[in-house]
Amino acid sequence: MSIRNLDDLLAEGVSGRRVLVRADLNVPLDKQTGEITDDGRIRAVLPTLGALVQAGAKVVVCSHLGRPKGAPDPQYSLRPVAGRLGELLDAPVHFATDTVGESARTTVDALADGQVALLENLRFNKGETSKDDTERGAFADQLAAFGEAYVDDAFGAVHRKHASVHDVPARLPHVAGRLVLREVEVLSRLAGEPERPYVVVLGGSKVSDKLAVIEALLPKVDRLLIGGGMCFTFLKAQGHEVGTSLLEQEMVETCGNLLARAEGKILLPVDVVAADAFAPDAAHDTVPADGIPSHRLGLDIGPETVAGFTAALSQAKTVFWNGPMGVFEMPAFANGTRGVAEAITKTDAFTVVGGGDSAAAVRSLGLDESGFNHISTGGGASLEYLEGKTLPGIAALEN
C-alpha cells in the first residue's frame, strides 16, 4: 500500500504537536437510556490514540455519530462516548460542546502534551456531508486548523466523501492509523487471491443493499451462503411462497438471474423459523423453506440450514461473513446467527467478519471474538472495498 501510516508520523516525532484524528465512534446507543450498547468501535481506535498519547502529541479526535441533519441534536451528542473513551484510555478526555466553534477552539488550545480532546459530532455541521465542494471545503478548513497532521483511523467511514474523511487530508500531512491499516491489509487479502475454498456468508435484511457485492463476489467465491431477511426474495425467485416474510418484490427477477448465473455456488436456506408476528414472544415453528404458511413470516434460518452451512464452512480456507442470519436480537430467532458464527470460529480458515451489525451480533451473543481472525469495524465500507470501489477516504490518503 502506497499510504503512509502512523509509524511514519511517529518517526518524525509528534511530541507537542497537534494531531487531528478522524475516528469512527459511531456506536449503537440504547434508545431508552442513551447508554452505549457496544463499545467495539471505541476500543478499535485505542491502539492509535494510545500511541499518540504515549508519544506526547496533543490529540484532537473527531467523529460522527448517527445521522443528524447538519445541526446540533442532543440525542446524537458524542458526550457519552467521551466518557467511555476516557475510561478505556484511563485518562481524561476533554470534550468540546461544538465541533469547530468557541468550545472546540478553547478545548484544543488548552491541551497539554499527551492529552486528548474529543470534538462534538461532525454531522452537527452542514459542511461535513455537503455535496457542494466549496461548502465541504470551508468546513474542512476549520477542522484542519486544529491539527498539524491528520490521522485517519475511521475505517467505517472511508466510503463517505465527507469533509473530515476526504477534504481534510488534502489540507494536512496525512497518514492511516493502525485500525485503517489493519482493515485494508485484511480486506486486500480477500480482494486479491484468497486461499480456496473461499466461502462468503451474507445476511441482513435487504438484497438491494447487497446486490453490488453479490455481483462482485460471485465470480470470486466458491460458495455464497445466503440467510437473513434477504433470503426470502431468493426463495421467492425459486418459486416458493414466503408468507408475510420480508420480500423485495421488485428484486425477485434479479435474484432469479443471479441464481441462474451462480452455477450452484449460491446456497439458500432449506428450512426457516416462521413466526406469527415480529415479536420476541411470537408463536413459531421450524418449517421447510418451501412450506412457509401464508400467515407467517420467517425470522431465522432453521437447524438443517445451519447444518448445511456448517458443512460448507468446514471445507473453507477463507471466510467472509456479513449480516445476521435472523433477528438475533430476539433470543428465539438467534440460533441461526449463533450457529453460523460458531461454525466460522471452528474452521481453520482465515476468517473475517464485516460490518457493524455482524460484529455487534458476535459480541451480544457472547461469542469469543478471538475465534475470528479479523472483525471489521466497517459495514458499508468493507462491502464497498470488496466490490472494488474507490473509497474516498483511502484515495485521499494515497495522494
Ligand code: 3PG
Ligand atoms: C457506519 O455505521 O456504517 C459508519 O459509521 C458510517 O455511518 P453512515 O452509514 O451513517 O455514513
Ligand code: MG
Ligand atoms: Mg452504515
